Amino acid sequence: MTSTQPRRGGQVHLNAFLKPPGEFLAAWRHPHAVADAGVNIRHVIELARTAERGTFDAIFLADLVGVPLTSQEVLSRVSVVNDSFEPTTLLAALATATTRIGLVATASTTYNEPYHLARIFASLDHLSGGRAGWNLVTSLNDAEARNFGLDSHVEHELRYARAAEFHDVVTGLWDSFDDDAFRHDQASGVYFDADKVHWLNHAGTHFRVSGPLNIARPPQGRPVVVQAGASETGRDLAARVGEVIFTAHPTLPAAQAYYADIKARAATAGRDPDHVIVLPALSTIVGRTQAEAEDKIAALRSLLDPRVALADLTYRLGGFDLTRFPLDGPLPELPPSNQSLSGQRQILDQARADNLTIRQLADQIARDDRTLVGTPTTVADHIQEWFEQRAADGFNVIFPYLPDALNDFVDLVIPELRRRGLFRTAYTGRTLREHLGLPRPPSRYASRSGAPT
Amino acid sequence: MTSTQPRRGGQVHLNAFLKPPGEFLAAWRHPHAVADAGVNIRHVIELARTAERGTFDAIFLADLVGVPLTSQEVLSRVSVVNDSFEPTTLLAALATATTRIGLVATASTTYNEPYHLARIFASLDHLSGGRAGWNLVTSLNDAEARNFGLDSHVEHELRYARAAEFHDVVTGLWDSFDDDAFRHDQASGVYFDADKVHWLNHAGTHFRVSGPLNIARPPQGRPVVVQAGASETGRDLAARVGEVIFTAHPTLPAAQAYYADIKARAATAGRDPDHVIVLPALSTIVGRTQAEAEDKIAALRSLLDPRVALADLTYRLGGFDLTRFPLDGPLPELPPSNQSLSGQRQILDQARADNLTIRQLADQIARDDRTLVGTPTTVADHIQEWFEQRAADGFNVIFPYLPDALNDFVDLVIPELRRRGLFRTAYTGRTLREHLGLPRPPSRYASRSGAPT
Numbered sequence: 001m002t003s004t005q006p007r008r009g010g011q012v013h014l015n016a017f018l019k020p021p022g023e024f025l026a027a028w029r030h031p032h033a034v035a036d037a038g039v040n041i042r043h044v045i046e047l048a049r050t051a052e053r054g055t056f057d058a059i060f061l062a063d064l065v066g067v068p069l070t071s072q073e074v075l076s077r078v079s080v081v082n083d084s085f086e087p088t089t090l091l092a093a094l095a096t097a098t099t100r101i102g103l104v105a106t107a108s109t110t111y112n113e114p115y116h117l118a119r120i121f122a123s124l125d126h127l128s129g130g131r132a133g134w135n136l137v138t139s140l141n142d143a144e145a146r147n148f149g150l151d152s153h154v155e156h157e158l159r160y161a162r163a164a165e166f167h168d169v170v171t172g173l174w175d176s177f178d179d180d181a182f183r184h185d186q187a188s189g190v191y192f193d194a195d196k197v198h199w200l201n202h203a204g205t206h207f208r209v210s211g212p213l214n215i216a217r218p219p220q221g222r223p224v225v226v227q228a229g230a231s232e233t234g235r236d237l238a239a240r241v242g243e244v245i246f247t248a249h250p251t252l253p254a255a256q257a258y259y260a261d262i263k264a265r266a267a268t269a270g271r272d273p274d275h276v277i278v279l280p281a282l283s284t285i286v287g288r289t290q291a292e293a294e295d296k297i298a299a300l301r302s303l304l305d306p307r308v309a310l311a312d313l314t315y316r317l318g319g320f321d322l323t324r325f326p327l328d329g330p331l332p333e334l335p336p337s338n339q340s341l342s343g344q345r346q347i348l349d350q351a352r353a354d355n356l357t358i359r360q361l362a363d364q365i366a367r368d369d370r371t372l373v374g375t376p377t378t379v380a381d382h383i384q385e386w387f388e389q390r391a392a393d394g395f396n397v398i399f400p401y402l403p404d405a406l407n408d409f410v411d412l413v414i415p416e417l418r419r420r421g422l423f424r425t426a427y428t429g430r431t432l433r434e435h436l437g438l439p440r441p442p443s444r445y446a447s448r449s450g451a452p453t
Numbered sequence: 454m455t456s457t458q459p460r461r462g463g464q465v466h467l468n469a470f471l472k473p474p475g476e477f478l479a480a481w482r483h484p485h486a487v488a489d490a491g492v493n494i495r496h497v498i499e500l501a502r503t504a505e506r507g508t509f510d511a512i513f514l515a516d517l518v519g520v521p522l523t524s525q526e527v528l529s530r531v532s533v534v535n536d537s538f539e540p541t542t543l544l545a546a547l548a549t550a551t552t553r554i555g556l557v558a559t560a561s562t563t564y565n566e567p568y569h570l571a572r573i574f575a576s577l578d579h580l581s582g583g584r585a586g587w588n589l590v591t592s593l594n595d596a597e598a599r600n601f602g603l604d605s606h607v608e609h610e611l612r613y614a615r616a617a618e619f620h621d622v623v624t625g626l627w628d629s630f631d632d633d634a635f636r637h638d639q640a641s642g643v644y645f646d647a648d649k650v651h652w653l654n655h656a657g658t659h660f661r662v663s664g665p666l667n668i669a670r671p672p673q674g675r676p677v678v679v680q681a682g683a684s685e686t687g688r689d690l691a692a693r694v695g696e697v698i699f700t701a702h703p704t705l706p707a708a709q710a711y712y713a714d715i716k717a718r719a720a721t722a723g724r725d726p727d728h729v730i731v732l733p734a735l736s737t738i739v740g741r742t743q744a745e746a747e748d749k750i751a752a753l754r755s756l757l758d759p760r761v762a763l764a765d766l767t768y769r770l771g772g773f774d775l776t777r778f779p780l781d782g783p784l785p786e787l788p789p790s791n792q793s794l795s796g797q798r799q800i801l802d803q804a805r806a807d808n809l810t811i812r813q814l815a816d817q818i819a820r821d822d823r824t825l826v827g828t829p830t831t832v833a834d835h836i837q838e839w840f841e842q843r844a845a846d847g848f849n850v851i852f853p854y855l856p857d858a859l860n861d862f863v864d865l866v867i868p869e870l871r872r873r874g875l876f877r878t879a880y881t882g883r884t885l886r887e888h889l890g891l892p893r894p895p896s897r898y899a900s901r902s903g904a905p906t
Contacts, residue, residue, distance in 0.1 A: 030639075088545075
């Protein structure tokens with residue numbers, strides 16, 4: 001059983017959630033925004049180096065494999081996800097432009113082949129000297145499905161079943177060669193030991209994959225697996241395979257309940273709960289004074305077009321067309337959907353709890369009222385409280401607008417966290433696993449021979 | 454009709470075919486080889502920078518999505534393809550470590566989804582400022598098929614039909630946004646012009662893809678498409694979609710015949726033959742004197758294990774087990790195969806023409822007798838003759854061992870080519886298209902509106 005006593009000592013883990021020009025829908029209209037931020041490699045390298053200067057554990061890249069279907073007119077007013085680098089190629093480029101920070105990319109198990117993903121993340125781990133992480137997702141919406149021969153998103157339970165098998169195949173492929181397989185013995189002519197390569201010969205419900213992978217075992221053994229399961233099925237997957245859990249909760253008690261639940265599920269699955277690192281999202285805007293911080297967010301919010309807010313709510317609710325209902329009436333019951341169940345549930349709860357009209361809800365979500373607006377002290381207080389009260393092992397820090405919110409976090413909040421002994425002052429490890437205090441996983445073949453069958 | 458008169462003036466194009474530790478099967482045993490060359494990013498960056506110093510048009514990366522199935526014992530003596538970076542992530546890493554050289558990666562249309570590949574190559578083109586190229590292949594062998602749920606490689610005609618449709622989808626996705634779609638107009642709040650985004654809505658035999666791609670049109674409009682079709686079907690595809698054609702011929706007349714044929718097919722397909730650049734493979738080992746060059750290849754050949762030579766022949770013949778036949782007898786008739794038809798045909802022709810036994814054939818292929826061993830003058834003579842006699846627009850330069858053969862080519866051959874006015878002395882362009890003299894393709898929507906249907 002995991003302790004529920006307040007935690008003393010220890011340090012938080014922080015991921016930098018980089019989505020230039022920022023998470024806020026109108027971030028690109030900010031005067032300091034870089035116009036083509038999503039595809040400007042010089043800009044993104046600068047952001048990555050700032051995050052590395054702040055000794056973040058990792059850069060975290062979200063992803064969609066499509067453009068959310070909404071009205072073309074409204075879509076044209078939003079930068080997010082419509083023009084950005086593909087995450088694995090971007091992280092590979094950042095691997096040679098940084099030296100220590102971890103590199104986590106999102107990739108979907110629903111619309112990929114495990115052999116390709118295993119290979120890409122193994123390659124990224126080798127390129128970066130052991131800094132790769134894979135955020136395993138099952139994708140979100142119908143717009144993605146329609147780029148892969150389907151009419152609508154794969155059904156929720158089916159895609160989680162596929163995800164579990166996908167993970168099993170990928171980790172098996174990463175173990176294709178034993179850690180000490182490659183001898184490079186020029187004198188004897190033995191490149192690798194013949195008994196240290198393993199054919200996976202996987203034949204399951206969703207995949208048949210022979211292997212072996214055509215690359216040495218990754219420096220980390222396996223890249224770090226990140227997961228964000230929130231539904232029942234999602235939590236079970238997260239607890240079984242996730243090493244870092246990305247989550248989001250509006251209140252301390254909700255976060256504590258999730259934290260305890262995931263750690264308990266991990267223990268039930270036979271894992272060490274300390275090796276399942278729970279990182280809630282934390283969106284912040286920081287000022288030297290509270291007034292300065294408030295001014296910053298007010299300036300940002302003034303840039304938001306109400307049409308964009310409503311379109312964003314439509315998208316978050318699975319494309320359900322809200323324009324058929326009175327804007328100043330309540331949110332109607334929604335039809336069943338295959339999209340992210342937990343995300344929709346949170347929005348519905350928010351609307352019902354505060355009796356919001358559609359217009360109010362759209363405005364509240366788009367205004368991003370959950371963003372913590374404060375001074376270095378108040379933000380550090382929040383981080384410390386959630387950490388000590390076992391609501392978090394650290395945070396996925398979300399930047400409403402870039403580069404300013406990242407610069408402010410690194411220059412104002414991180415020094416305060418360091419002063420309190422809550423965060424590293426320099427990297428002590430070389431790999432992402434070392435930053436996170438996660439052990440290097442043994443190969444599944446650690447005590448077997450690997451003759452092909 | 455393309456001229457058959459000897460060519461005067463003009464310059465050759467050169468790709469550096471990088472496959473560390475080199476193309477020769479025993480290259481990894483050379484004293485200057487880097488032990489873990491396939492996954493050593495510092496080493497590969499050094500190779501890339503050497504190629505850039507030599508003002509090569511591009512780095513060219515071959516690929517297989519699997520480990521060729523052969524005996525485990527023999528496999529363990531070969532470095533090639535068993536331990537190397539995945540090409541697109543490697544090129545993304547090289548994009549930030551180089552400034553001008555083109556970056557061409559091989560990717561299979563048989564075992565990929567067009568949305569992913571379109572996105573990865575668009576991303577690579579943005580990352581590199583317009584230096585990306587895609588070598589479109591249909592994959593080679595059963596070992597690859599078995600990593601994607603199949604028992605054997607997809608039938609030849611079917612995979613070429615799929616490849617043609619795949620290419621059509623990918624180029625359509627690259628055109629999702631018009632070149633001038635993104636306005637980033639902070640004042641009006643218009644991120645892109647609503648009428649300048651295009652849903653592909655492709656519904657074909659092999660793919661249904663909605664689009665749009667979630668990234669701006671690549672800097673080159675479309676990354677350069679490289680193709681290596683050699684069979685009848687392959688040549689037709691190459692002539693229809695290839696902008697650079699990678700090929701291989703043992704003699705000048707054979708190369709001239711292929712060159713004329715591809716240019717004629719391109720013209721028949723309505724294309725400008727000058728925009729189809731034919732680059733035969735050229736494997737070279739260069740010495741300051743002929744004797745020095747001969748010594749180098751003799752030293753390299755002495756490292757070859759005969760078991761490896763036989764296994765390599767087996768692999769090249771589609772996995773057909775030759776150990777059942779007398780080693781000193783003739784090559785038997787081979788069963789039909791779905792693998793690379795042209796490669797097998799060339800090997801059979803070679804065996805029949807010289808009346809070779811299995812042992813002799815294996816030795817000859819593994820010894821790589823087609824490697825041009827000479828001085829800077831003789832190698833430059835060969836390049837000049839093939840160029841002037843319309844057998845080539847340049848070459849894919851293959852390095853039997855790395856880094857030496859690349860260093861020698863850059864330090865010895867390229868100065869000689871420059872002295873003759875046959876090769877650039879510095880990059881004049883910024884993009885791969887500019888290096889190759891290829892026009893920037895217009896969008897397929899250049900004169901249409903893009904309302905979703």
